[in-house]
């Protein structure tokens with residue numbers, strides 16, 4: 001796998017997210033989010049989106065990159081919460097081309 005392929009990295013992290021949801025291992029931040037529930041996950045998505053906006057307003061590319069990674073991870077947790085596959089998102093995007 002080319003480690004710089006975003007789709008493949010997202011798929012790999014999403015697989016871990018789904019494993020965490022199924023097993024709820026102690027000490028896992030993903031477990032913490034799933035245990036807290038939907039409102040906590042939604043709050044994190046909102047916070048991370050706001051941090052992307054702040055990074056952008058600061059004209060700070062490295063901040064935008066860091067916060068975008070945080071946002072994508074939390075979106076993966078939200079997709080995991082709803083059991084939406086990455087293929088469903090890919091199809092939605094493809095249908096818009």
Ligand SMILES: N=c1c2ncn([C@@H]3O[C@H](COP(=O)(O)OP(=O)(O)OP(=O)(O)O)[C@@H](O)[C@H]3O)c2ncn1[C@@H]1O[C@H](COP(=O)(O)O)[C@@H](O)[C@H]1O
Pocket residue numbers: 013016017020027028029030031044069070073
């Ligand atoms: N990509 C991520 C990832 N990005 C961000 N985070 C966590 O998201 C949190 C965001 O930081 P914040 O300061 O906003 O939140 P916090 O104060 O720690 O927590 P809150 O009380 O606000 O919820 C941090 O605790 C980060 O560790 C992530 N946690 C996990 N992953 C991926 O998920 C995998 C499984 O992680 P665990 O579930 O922890 O085993 C990891 O191997 C990674 O690939």
